[in-house]
Amino acid sequence: MSEALSHVLRAREVGFRLKDLGWQVSHVASDAAASRLTGAGISFHSRGIPWRWGHNRYGVVDQTDFYTETCRHLESALKELRPDVVIGIPGIASFQVCRKLGIPHHSILHGPWLSPLIPTRGADSLPGEVGALTAMNATLAGPVSEQLRLQSRSLGITETDYKDFLQFENILVSHTGLEFTPSANLIPLESITADYGPTELPAAIGAPESLACITFGSAVRFDAQSLVEQLEAVCDRVLVVGRGATVAKPGPKVVQVDKFNTISLARQSSIVVCHGGIGTVASVMSCGTPVVCIPNDVDQAVNSIVADRMGQGQTVGLSAWRTRNPAGREFPAVDSAEIGSAVRRALDAGEYAPVRSEGALQVARYLHTQR
Template sequence: MRVLFASTRGSGHFQPLVPLIDACTARGDDVLVVAPPALEALLADRKQPYRIGGEPPQEELARVMARGLALPPEDGVAMMVGEVFGRLGTAAMLPALEEACRDWRPDLVLHEAFEFASVVAAERHGIPHARVAVSAARFTGATDPLLGPVLDPYGPGIAQRLLASPYLSRLPASLDPSPYAVTHRYHEALRPQALPDWWGGAEEPLVNITLGTEAGALPTAIGLYRAVLEAVSVLPVRVLLTTGHHIDVQDLGPLPPHVHVEPWVPQADVLRSASLVVCHGGSGTVYGALAAGVPLVCVPLFADQPENARLVAAAGAGTAVTPTGGPVDEPPKLGPDDVRSIRAAAERVLEEPSYRARAQSLADEMRTTARAAELLGTLEP
């Protein structure tokens, strides 16, 4: 089978496709990945063939992003989906995806849920398609009404056929019920490795601090990391801070010996040993922690993160701390009250066994879903 994978920019949008890409490769399928220029370095490190599509005009994209930042969070999300992923992203990526569907002739198109150009191309060439969740279904579903104005100018009814296509999610049904009639759930079979002993034999609980792959590019990023470190590093724990590649560790200032910083560590390796994850509530981090049975303290900053934090708290698998340190129309930052709230939340989750028990229950549920390779068998045309 020939399978075309399509993603928007951003590692968090691409990563949910990876287990499916790897499963296709392992079973001998022909795979082609089409993505924007921002993902080229990531794709170049992988073994699958790829093509790089276009990107929106930078001046127009900057104007739209600036307008979105000045809006209340829900309106900002609507602009991001409708304008950035929708109008601008679809127009930029469509030529490359049209060419791939026409010349490479895939049997199936799998796209992350906010990449739409591949759906237009697949519909024009009569190719089945399915979307892969990168967020909670309730968050994605709230943006579905935006799709008609974006997609139907390319062909009547495309938006409705996208919504009727199979929806593939790694989140468990009890945490994230789906409104989509055809929903399949899958999980990754990981083999995590032990972490190096960066703490000289210390055995206190390990807390992983991460703000994902995008927050490090914010102008307030250094302040965010310093605030979370201030909240957690005074506790009797070992700390592993993973920053992504946007941060120079020297900018964080002096660090105590029980705090270790790395740009990136395989998530599964960290979670193998972690007692708690303190994070931004990004979907990839939340999924990974729950799949490993590790509770969370979520400090949501933007996009789908508030919804993910609510789901975690409602499930009893962690807590949410909503930042109060800055206006809603400015890049997020954390103030002294936030530091105290994060510290209290971390102490509570570490001390109360019910949080870990609930996270482990969700991990057990996730392991009952299909493996990626098994799921592919149900999607074959």
């Protein structure tokens, strides 16, 4: 069960590995999520399941009715499917429904969802690091816990909050290098990467000696002109992926495309500047490519902190969480010179050692041994 594109792509990879081990896999999601992966070789049991809520809207809109709506439809779908086990990414809704129906459930979580268990670094912290972790912790203890309580009441089961979830749920921690307080119910695994999108560079890129890539997903629209100019100064070509980034005056070095396979892109790039999304960061790090993260939401901020702690890249813009609302997505107000400095530090560090990302296979093997 998954919904956001990054979650759906990782779920697909786990599904492929389970199918290789002889499992029958059905992906429960909304029609919109299922349509993104048509023909991927996994059956979709969508039934138009509504999924009109998300952690980036906590405190922005009232999502109460949306939580219960999703739970009702999930319950109906699971009663029909009668699965042996359910995997949720991240599992906040499906966990509750499976509690009611008595179905074994596992949640695949990455760094931000474990932020209450991530130790702080004191004087070694990045500027704004403590504020970002505090904002994520407040989101989990506040709106997410309230969501879980509402779901419990709507399903007629014992009320639970996020603290209970972390303590009692079967959690597969799919985030290479994440340091957290260990517990018997937390299984540390590597990150999950997914191949998705075009793999051939546009002909206009040519064969440059150095290629910089900008990729920030599709959720945020921002003026990328100054960022592009910083990268033009150090690389032969700049590829901008996604239409969320506006480049008012693209120079002859700049090419923009709608989408691209992140793993293929990382392999062909000298540096990647991104938003810190878990799928993007894991893919870039798996190739050993230098990365600069400019997080747009608190989830991405925590991913960026983990990458920095591993010595795999640079992070810019964390200080925004000293003042901004932890909910929502927005490109932080950062000085272009600060971005340029981070880019040069990342390039000067040279190639990084590729970070292992066999999480999909590890999840499948773990579940296979638990049958």
